[in-house]
Amino acid sequence: MGKVMTNLYEIIEPYVEIEGGLMPALHAIQEEEGYISKDAISELAKAFNYSNAEVLDVLTYYDDFTLEPLGRNIVRICRAEACQSLKSKELTDDLTSHFDLSLDETAADSKITLKEVFCLGNCALGPSVMINETVIGEADKSKVIKFLNEIEE
Amino acid sequence: MSAKTKIYIPNETTSNSVGSNDIYRVISSLKGVDEVEIIRNGSWGAFWLEPFIEVEKDKNRKGACYKGVDLSHCKTIDDFMIDFQNREPFDISTIDFIKKQMRIVFSRIGKGDPLDIAFYQSNKGFNSLRNVLNLDQQEVIDKIKKSGLTGRGGAAFPTGIKMQTVHDQNNSIKYLACNADEGDGGTFSDRLIMESDPFSLIEGMTIAAYAVGATKGFIYLRSEYPLAKSFLSKAIDIANKNNFLGNNILSSDFNFEIDLRIGAGSYVCGEETAMMESIEGRRGLVRSKPPLPAINGLFDRPTLINNVVTLATIPPLLNGSFSEFSEIGSGKSIGTMPFQLCGNILQSGLVETGFDISIGEMIKTFGKETKSGKPVHAIQIGGPLGLYLSSNMMSTKLTIESLQSIKGSVGHGGIVIFDDSVDMSEQAKFSMEFCAKESCGKCTPCRIGSIRGMEIIDRLQTNKSSKQDIDLLHDLCETMEATSLCAMGGMTPNPIYSIINHFPGELTKE
Numbered sequence: 047m048g049k050v051m052t053n054l055y056e057i058i059e060p061y062v063e064i065e066g067g068l069m070p071a072l073h074a075i076q077e078e079e080g081y082i083s084k085d086a087i088s089e090l091a092k093a094f095n096y097s098n099a100e101v102l103d104v105l106t107y108y109d110d111f112t113l114e115p116l117g118r119n120i121v122r123i124c125r126a127e128a129c130q131s132l133k134s135k136e137l138t139d140d141l142t143s144h145f146d147l148s149l150d151e152t153a154a155d156s157k158i159t160l161k162e163v164f165c166l167g168n169c170a171l172g173p174s175v176m177i178n179e180t181v182i183g184e185a186d187k188s189k190v191i192k193f194l195n196e197i198e199e
Numbered sequence: 200m201s202a203k204t205k206i207y208i209p210n211e212t213t214s215n216s217v218g219s220n221d222i223y224r225v226i227s228s229l230k231g232v233d234e235v236e237i238i239r240n241g242s243w244g245a246f247w248l249e250p251f252i253e254v255e256k257d258k259n260r261k262g263a264c265y266k267g268v269d270l271s272h273c274k275t276i277d278d279f280m281i282d283f284q285n286r287e288p289f290d291i292s293t294i295d296f297i298k299k300q301m302r303i304v305f306s307r308i309g310k311g312d313p314l315d316i317a318f319y320q321s322n323k324g325f326n327s328l329r330n331v332l333n334l335d336q337q338e339v340i341d342k343i344k345k346s347g348l349t350g351r352g353g354a355a356f357p358t359g360i361k362m363q364t365v366h367d368q369n370n371s372i373k374y375l376a377c378n379a380d381e382g383d384g385g386t387f388s389d390r391l392i393m394e395s396d397p398f399s400l401i402e403g404m405t406i407a408a409y410a411v412g413a414t415k416g417f418i419y420l421r422s423e424y425p426l427a428k429s430f431l432s433k434a435i436d437i438a439n440k441n442n443f444l445g446n447n448i449l450s451s452d453f454n455f456e457i458d459l460r461i462g463a464g465s466y467v468c469g470e471e472t473a474m475m476e477s478i479e480g481r482r483g484l485v486r487s488k489p490p491l492p493a494i495n496g497l498f499d500r501p502t503l504i505n506n507v508v509t510l511a512t513i514p515p516l517l518n519g520s521f522s523e524f525s526e527i528g529s530g531k532s533i534g535t536m537p538f539q540l541c542g543n544i545l546q547s548g549l550v551e552t553g554f555d556i557s558i559g560e561m562i563k564t565f566g567k568e569t570k571s572g573k574p575v576h577a578i579q580i581g582g583p584l585g586l587y588l589s590s591n592m593m594s595t596k597l598t599i600e601s602l603q604s605i606k607g608s609v610g611h612g613g614i615v616i617f618d619d620s621v622d623m624s625e626q627a628k629f630s631m632e633f634c635a636k637e638s639c640g641k642c643t644p645c646r647i648g649s650i651r652g653m654e655i656i657d658r659l660q661t662n663k664s665s666k667q668d669i670d671l672l673h674d675l676c677e678t679m680e681a682t683s684l685c686a687m688g689g690m691t692p693n694p695i696y697s698i699i700n701h702f703p704g705e706l707t708k709e
Contacts, residue, residue: 065498066460068480073422073461094480107482107639109464110422126384127579130629131542131617132570164466164583164633166423167387168213169539169615170246170547179425183216 054089062093068104072111081115117152117159119194122176125162128169132184137173138162140187158194203236204280207253207262209309210239211394212426213387217266219250231276241395243309244549245296246541253291254283261288296546296565301527301535303520304512305388305551308395313430316437319398325443327517331406332451339410339517340366346516346525347533351388352378352469352506353582353610353686355531355599361503364493365411368501375408375416376478376497376504380462380469382421383582385613388537389507391549393420393427396511397434398443401457403510405444406517408455411503416455419474421462431459466637470685471504473639484639485685506611508537527553532598542579542615543569554609559593561614573618577626577702581610583633584690586697587626606693623705627698628656634691644679645688651675652695659707669699669707 057074061067068090075086082105090101105111123138142148145160152159168174171183175190177197182189208223227237242249253262263286273279291297311318319325331339344359365373377400381389392400404416420428435457438444446454460478462468468477472486475497496502512534516524524534532554541547544566558578569575578588580597586607588595595601599609631652638645655672659665676692683689698706
């Protein structure tokens with residue numbers, strides 16, 4: 047998570063002069079700050095010579111960019127076909143009921159945000175769940191809980 | 200003194216997903232680990248065996264599956280060696296799953312450290328680039344045309360013709376864009392190249408750029424592949440440092456740089472025009488064609504757009520495997536195709552073989568049976584826009600022509616197996632749901648038709664007298680097919696038609 051007084055321009059500076067720099071700049075802010083704040087939108091608009099509305103227009107198209115902070119851990123459950131064939135629906139039900147969250151919801155203690163994803167390229171050993179940047183194959187509820195406990199320790 | 204014993208522990212998404220990293224951590228902290236050399240290799244693509252740990256001693260290399268193995272009883276490296284021998288290790292290259300493939304493009308995967316440039320070069324790597332830099336651009340294009348290579352991303356367009364079009368444009372700036380937004384459910388061949396043999400993609404891109412006269416290349420990689428991102432960015436750095444990228448490549452006067460760009464969770468950005476919009480920093484809305492990207496593409500310049508596997512196929516083509524490749528198959532279905540056998544299947548993984556194989560042979564030879572042990576009920580071929588075949592269609596060939604004749608497509612080569620617990624009406628509804636979620640929103644039939652489609656299928660699932668709804672669904676599918684700009688809306692009806700045609704009575708629940 048970003049420091050309180052992060053200089054937003056410093057984060058996006060490396061991308062301002064490159065071709066099509068808005069996407070990498072959005073990624074950089076999302077990664078540093080955890081979301082794209084109103085201040086960040088204004089900073090991006092200024093740097094890329096867009097209006098605030100244009101920046102908002104671009105970022106709201108993409109699932110990876112969020113206007114609100116997410117949980118400390120993002121749990122993405124794959125719902126694509128190969129995982130469906132290995133009961134990803136049941137896994138999704140298991141996890142949503144265990145965490146008492148629906149998809150795209152963040153836990154009250156901010157520990158996790160539950161999301162769906164369409165394919166992690168781990169189709170040979172599904173069902174798959176990605177926690178932050180780690181993919182869990184042949185996933186079940188206990189594997190997911192164990193992994194989350196380990197990284198939260 | 201004899202060479203150190205080598206232990207190969209894969210560092211690849213699927214292998215790591217079932218514990219390869221954990222095993223690496225255990226082994227690398229054992230007492231006496233300095234006596235051995237640990238190599239983080241790529242995966243062989245025989246994923247059901249992962250994590251597949253190999254030991255090489257006196258040039259004799261054997262491995263064993265370490266899935267779910269608890270190594271806590273091992274304190275020293277000798278303890279591990281005893282454990283390893285007790286698992287009856289075998290040479291993976293001798294098992295049918297590997298032996299019966301025709302690995303031309305994926306010839307190196309699993310064998311060594313993907314970032315070891317010396318390993319790459321000692322296995323024919325960069326030989327093609329060296330040769331190509333002494334050839335005329337047209338000679339390179341002619342060879343690719345003659346090889347019969349078609350795009351492996353899904354559309355199967357002849358690669359050489361695309362290259363010719365870009366080459367023929369008179370423009371001071373041209374781009375190459377590698378489409379690494381591998382979004383089809385049930386596919387991972389691009390990921391495997393990028394994680395387990397990234398230099399082959401870099402070499403393929405450099406050759407293609409030389410042939411068409413591009414000096415800058417982009418790789419548009421989906422954000423769901425963080426390990427591929429790490430491998431690619433390191434491989435690009437190493438290639439730059441070794442003069443395989445950058446200015447005056449290998450002392451020639453050819454300059455080429457690669458910029459890695461990351462997608463942001465949009466399936467449609469795998470469609471080439473949406474991908475260009477995204478690289479340019481906009482919403483991933485599909486553009487209408489013409490103009491073709493080859494004429495007016497990225498930043499309004501001529502742009503060669505190819506998928507990862509297509510580009511990675513170029514080096515072996517120009518490097519002694521030309522006739523081996525081009526003599527396989529016939530018609531449009533020339534060369535090898537990396538099929539990705541997955542879903543509910545016992546032996547899942549990457550199968551590089553000719554197209555001329557039936558789905559039945561594919562399952563029997565490579566996949567064996569379902570993972571659940573139940574009968575196969577449906578097979579989806581070619582991703583979310585591909586057909587579902589039923590279990591009595593096992594003789595269907597996987598050639599481009601054969602699948603086209605039944606209104607399907609090989610697509611990117613994904614093959615997803617379902618057992619008899621699958622609910623085909625749910626699969627049909629998912630096709631519409633996926634379209635609704637991923638539609639870029641530009642074309643109304645795709646954006647709204649998909650939602651109406653979900654509603655109709657919902658009704659079919661509950662309403663018994665549904666003749667009118669079936670007609671409506673047909674009508675909707677025809678409209679989506681005829682009036683959507685890209686394959687998202689245009690091909691979403693394909694899996695639905697296939698369920699209506701090949702799974703009679705299964706769309707409507709009784």
